[in-house]
Amino acid sequence: MAISIQSTGCTSSLYSPSRPPHPSPRCATKVSAGLKIEPQKSMQIRTSDSKPRRLRIVMMPMVPIIRRRNGRYVERLDLWNALYRDRIVFIGNYINETFGNKILATLLYLDSTDNSKLLSVLINGVGGDITPSLSIYDTMQILRSPVGTRCVGSAFNLSAFLLAAGDKGFRLAMPMSRISMQPLAGTAQGKADAIINESYELLRFRDYIYEELAKKTGHPLEKV
Incomplete structure (x- = not known):
């Protein structure tokens, strides 16, 4: 908004935006206000502690595999299938x-x-x-x-x-x-018979693991 002040034979004080203007009784001041309309513009203000935000897209890394079969043939596989x-x-x-x-x-x-x-x-x-x-x-x-x-x-x-x-x-x-x-660990709850059976099953798994380790490593079971 642009404000123009025209005085007729007297001096007028400067306009302060902190207080409203009051007309002086000794002079008549003509105030004409001209309104200038501009298209609205969008502006992004970045402060010192703010960072730009961007949508993060996580994708499976792609490994290109090129094969020639009667010409040029390109096949794209994901990382795990490429390993397979x-x-x-x-x-x-x-x-x-x-x-x-x-x-x-x-x-x-x-x-x-x-x-x-x-x-x-x-x-x-x-x-x-x-x-x-x-x-x-x-x-x-x-x-x-x-x-x-x-x-x-x-x-x-x-x-x-x-x-x-x-x-x-x-x-x-x-x-x-x-x-x-x-050592293997497990939890059991319920009736006493169920807890006992779960304990025996855990011990059976433990003995199986130790026996297999003894076979694979060639060490006696006592050492394992």
């Missing part, structure tokens, strides 16, 4: 029923396609539930393909047990890997 093509299975999550079933299906599929090549299992995990972890171990023992295991970061608890599931001469660990096992 090279017969590499990566165990990096907590092993529960869902993740364990995916690993089982992958192992069985790779073994059915070609059982003459080495099947590599990379491990970097903290373990998992007893039943899905032992099912992965038992499946690795019945595969016709040679199985190699390698610890690439850490192998704790039942992940360390899966590390021992590889064939002799194909069990490796990176120089800075950490491997450790703890």
Whole structure:
């Protein structure tokens, strides 16, 4: 808004926006206001402590695989399928029923396609539930393909047990890997018979793990 002040034969004081103007009794002041309309403009003001916000999009990293088949053919695969093509299975999550079933299906599929090549299992995990972890171990023992295991970061608890599931001469660990096992733990609730049965089942799993470790490592059971 632009304000123009016209005085007739007298002096007028400056206009202060903090107080409303009062007409002087000694002179008559003509005030004409001209309104200037401009198109509204959007402006983003960034303060010193604010940062620009942008929608974060998380996508699966894509690995391009190029094959030539009667010309030029390009196929894009996600990272995990690209590893499966090279017969590499990566165990990096907590092993529960869902993740364990995916690993089982992958192992069985790779073994059915070609059982003459080495099947590599990379491990970097903290373990998992007893039943899905032992099912992965038992499946690795019945595969016709040679199985190699390698610890690439850490192998704790039942992940360390899966590390021992590889064939002799194909069990490796990176120089800075950490491997450790703890005694099995479980909880039981309900009636006394159910608690006793759960305790016996946990002891049976413990004895099975120790016996398999003794076979794989060649050490006596007492030492394990």
